[in-house]
Amino acid sequence: MNEEKVILYSYWRSSCSWRVRIALEYKRIKYEYAPIHLLKDGGQQKSEEYSKVNPMKSVPSLIINGHVIGQSLAILEYLEEVYTINPLMPKDPLKRAISRQMMQIIGSDIQPLQNLKVLGAVAQLSGDDSKKAEWARQWIANGFNGLEKLLEIHSGKYCVGDEISFADLCIPAQVYNAHRFNLDMTPYPNIARINETLSSIPEFKSAEPLNQPDAEKPTC
Numbered sequence: 001m002n003e004e005k006v007i008l009y010s011y012w013r014s015s016c017s018w019r020v021r022i023a024l025e026y027k028r029i030k031y032e033y034a035p036i037h038l039l040k041d042g043g044q045q046k047s048e049e050y051s052k053v054n055p056m057k058s059v060p061s062l063i064i065n066g067h068v069i070g071q072s073l074a075i076l077e078y079l080e081e082v083y084t085i086n087p088l089m090p091k092d093p094l095k096r097a098i099s100r101q102m103m104q105i106i107g108s109d110i111q112p113l114q115n116l117k118v119l120g121a122v123a124q125l126s127g128d129d130s131k132k133a134e135w136a137r138q139w140i141a142n143g144f145n146g147l148e149k150l151l152e153i154h155s156g157k158y159c160v161g162d163e164i165s166f167a168d169l170c171i172p173a174q175v176y177n178a179h180r181f182n183l184d185m186t187p188y189p190n191i192a193r194i195n196e197t198l199s200s201i202p203e204f205k206s207a208e209p210l211n212q213p214d215a216e217k218p219t220c
């Protein structure tokens, strides 16, 4: 394996970067934090230089073992396969499938619809900036409705039983965004409970937005 410095391109408030930060902390992988400001300079993710790192012009991207990997869920899978210390998936194949099902509700069915560029398009097409929050709330609720049902069946202390898994890594950022867009969390007691439990785990704490070198005082 080509050992070299591990670099994470990240933005403090990026939900996809947040999941990867938790995994890096959890697996005790030391890394350099390379901030990409998603709003400054028209969005540094769109720069020519960064586009060469990540052709989708988004964070996170991880430089590791001589490779560049984008897409947060692909990064999680890589870390889990290569760094076997502190596993982030159960051994049981069914539990793994359920964890991925939950992870993809957030990673594929919610986050892409409330991403910065999609919210920008919503505002542009509707000609109404206030539609952004309404849109985001609608799609977060749509995903949370399904996720909450699955948690009623499968959760224990964490999303799938009592073992931390990929699904848990996706919870904090999505709940943070739910609050940011003023979604009423009352219908989601399991999501709120698991988020609360996760928030006291040191590796989850270190990955929080306000603990990142590029953190700013939230303005919205």
Ligand code: GSH
Pocket: 013, 014, 015, 016, 017, 038, 043, 045, 057, 058, 059, 060, 070, 071, 072, 073, 107, 112, 115, 116, 117, 118
């Ligand atoms: N599917 C990608 C992943 O999981 O990594 C999504 C990445 C993504 O949407 N990242 C956001 C971003 O960079 C931050 S959470 N947005 C920039 C933009 O919308 O211009």
